[in-house]
Amino acid sequence: MTGTTGRLRRLAVAIPYLWLLAFTLAPFAIVLRLSLSDADTALPPYAPHFEGFSGLGDFLAALDLENFRLLADDGLYWGSYLASLRIAGLTTLFALAIGYPLAYAMASAPRRWQGVLLVAVILPFWTSFLIRVYAWIGILRPDGLLDGALMALGLTSEPLRLLNTEAAVLIGMVYSYLPFMVLPLFTTLQKLDRTLLEAAADLGAKPSHAFLTVTLPLSLPGILAGTALVFIPAVGEFVIPDLLGGPDTAMIGKVLWTEFFSNRDWPLASAVAVVLLLVLVLPLALLQRARLARGGAP
């Protein structure tokens, strides 16, 4: 390898690496540091109180677990973390229930249709997330489109009052995250070797039995990928509970936002962020380790 090649290659690694250290790792470190500070020494504007990266010794001396104690003691925060996990879990289940048949139908469609169907599923994802949530306000609000349609059909006699409830949040979340479930499922199901199903049929398996013993196990990687892609961002979601939920839908993303922007308690908001990361990243890291330990493919 020549000298220039080596230098170029090092540069190609160094540029993104330095960027990530500066704009991903350093910010984490600061959140962690601030989560261990007192609110009164870190009240905004808190820049003057922050001695920069040089005063590392003072940094460590001033560490304080106060915020985490508060998080542990106050039921509001526990409740929000649990509510977020529950809503994200339900979102994932519903997305799977709607997404699996959809992805299965897409993968079973004639080849020349598959491309079109794929674009059709991705297209809403490319249009603004905020717009898609906003569209649901018009549908779910009292005397909105859904109530109008149901009452016109004579199915209900009074408005359902879905907006500002947890049901509305769930509908909005399932709707917004559905493409993230469908895409990995479609890719897995499309690659599925259909001769295996024919073999199962030849050996006398009923279609339902073949589905349960052949298709479902083979599509497990797609199910896992879709579940991760929906569940993880859903836990920290802020916009949907804020726009579609009511005052009692306290998801943790909304709590963090409120602590930061309304209560201006930066250290507590940081502590909320640190615990949220632990809740999300720790299980993933453990899963990854378990996989590596088993010697399986990543």
Add this chain to the structure above:
Amino acid sequence: MRRLGPGLVLALAAGLAFLYLPIVALVAYSFNASRLVTVWGGFSTRWYGALLGNQPLLDAAWLSLRLATVSATLATVLGTLAALALARHRRFAGRALFSGLVLAPLVMPEVVTGLSLLLMFVAADVERGFWTVTVAHATFGMGFACIVVQARLSGFDRSLEEAAQDLGATPLVTFATVTLPLIVPGVAAAWMLAFTLSLDDLVIASFTTGPGATTLPMRLYSAVRLGVSPEINAACTLMIATVASVVIAASLLLKREDRVRG
């Protein structure tokens, strides 16, 4: 030729209806003459006219477009470099940390990304505005760009590069004439994804912006919180039409490219 059974046709129709009904309703009501969402007052384009007079919204849209263009370009360059680094260097110091940091935006909730970047900008005493949001979006988009380019690189025939090098091409010439043209569809897709993510982002922009830099999603968000309005429906319809035409054009282009390449 495979045929879909009635059950699968139903699954497909129901799934697509769920995805499209809200959007269709929104577009339809943007042409409603009445201010009320429940009452159809006849066809009208008056809300589109009102939109043209809404200077704050137009300013926000222009800012968002500029911001998305710059941050997507940065994200694509950084993401492509990162993808090349991960694909070509089996071992380098801190490789695990590097790949973890690249993928962080995919795992991290946006509120956490936004908060941590803001705290860093405050600590570094940087004035917040256009450039802080651009840096935040570039960092966020870089992870997604890296994944897209990596997918393209996984099917890459390394012998083509080796052939160019054997024929005396310098590394830069090899990259420009062999590597880049081969991964260009991936790079273009990465740019589009980063562009859309930036254009769409409310949470990270809200944290990292400063006075005078209000993006379109921030403007829409405050309007939406005040209630449903036909003018916002019109703005949303225009955005949907723009995105839809770009995506359809791009997918047709990519399809043609695939056919040309066989």
